[in-house]
Amino acid sequence: MAQLTDAFGWDTPDALKEWFRLSGATEPLRACIGPLPTSGAVIVRWTADRPDTQVRTLVPHPDSYRIAIQLEPVQSEIWKDNAPVWSGVIGANRFRICMPGAKGRWHRMSGCDIVNIFIPTATVHTMAATCGQDLEMLSNNWFAPDRIVMDLTQKLLEADTLAGGWAPQFRDHLTSALVAYLLQQHAQLPEASANSSLAGSRLQKILAYMAERLADEISVVELADACAMSESHFSREFSKSVGMPPHQYLMKLRLERAREALIDSNARVIDVALELGFTSASHFARAFARRFGVAPAAFRQLARHSSDELCSIAA
Structure with a gap:
């Protein structure tokens, strides 16, 4: 338990709640779980039904990754090092990996339903080393749809119902599954x-x-x-x-190129698939959904919807 609380200086549940209060969370928190016995992870869910009138400073968390999951759409403005990086609506069922020690500010202009999962960097790097992966860090992605992350998050929240007295162990194993998935999909290697x-x-x-x-x-x-x-x-x-092995790197490269093509071109999904070496649309769709958590056509629609929102804001 000391692993996470020492990293943040969170010696009591009140200190943890103070971190969220400073970051703009409304009380009472809907869930405040952990640190978990093995992983040291903390899971917090909070909601709000009205906008926040203040611009909040995000307090750094130097020894943990923060996985921010949006369960409902939220309109917000976000700054990183005083530079604006977002203004608009972040869609529901999207997540972001926030780096240890990251600084920034945000202004929430709507209600929200947000889950934050704090995972100690030591937990992530130990798991990577156990699997023989020389990890530099997890990649700092933007809010992206991902069915696997959403499913694991829901099970983390529902663990008391699903596992009863075994809920802490159940959550620890779910956290391990989440870390393994993030290492596979979002690892930044040296x-x-x-x-x-x-x-x-x-x-x-x-x-x-x-x-x-x-x-x-x-x-x-x-x-x-x-x-x-x-x-x-x-x-x-x-x-x-x-x-990673050569075939896995090739698949990663093909899927990243496919993602760019879906955003930047009007080519049919089957044409994108065939141009990148996939044998069929179904083969491509399965591989794409495993990598990005959503089917190619749905990804294109979500990406263009987000782009339209940014363009309307700029106008």
């Missing part, structure tokens, strides 16, 4: 290790080779041949340098 024989210009050359051939069927044997390595040696050195 630069290539100098100990890897696949580094520097050699690595950049093979990454460019992969990026230029996303529509083709690229085998590990082909990639290994391009580096004058055996298949097993190449796979091992690639994973050491990039943090």
Whole structure:
């Protein structure tokens, strides 16, 4: 229990509630759970039915990631280091990873229903190390729709009903599942290790080779041949340098390129899929939903809706 409270200076539940009060949360908090016995995570849900009249300073949380989940739409303005980064409506069922020690301000201009999950950086990095991942940090994403994150959040909130007296252990395992998913989808890995024989210009050359051939069927044997390595040696050195196997990196690259195409072009979903090496629309849709938590067509609609909101504000 001391792991999280020491990191924040939260020695009592009142100190935790004070953090939320300073950040603009209204009392009473709908849920204030933790620290959990193993992960040290804290789960807080708060709601408001009217706007906040003040611009609030977000108090840093230097030793924990904060996963902010919007259960309902909220209209807000957000500043980072005194620079405006958002003004408009954040849609329901979206989440954001907030970095340890991050500073900023926000102004809530509507009611809200928000869940904050604080996960100690030590918990995240220990899990990454256990799985052999050399993690630099989780990526600082913007509010994105993700069905997996939403499902896990709901189960964290409903654990007392679902697991009864086992709720703390149930929540700990759900937190581990959430961390594992975020590590898979949102890990920012260090630069290539100098100990890897696949580094520097050699690595950049093979990454460019992969990026230029996303529509083709690229085998590990082909990639290994391009580096004058055996298949097993190449796979091992690639994973050491990039943090994931070649086929997984290719899929990540294809899906990120697909996301850009869905936002920036009017191409049909099937055409985007085929141009990026997917064999069918259904194969593409399943892979895209696993990566981003929403189907391609729904993602395009959400992205354009958000863009329209920003344009109307700018006008």
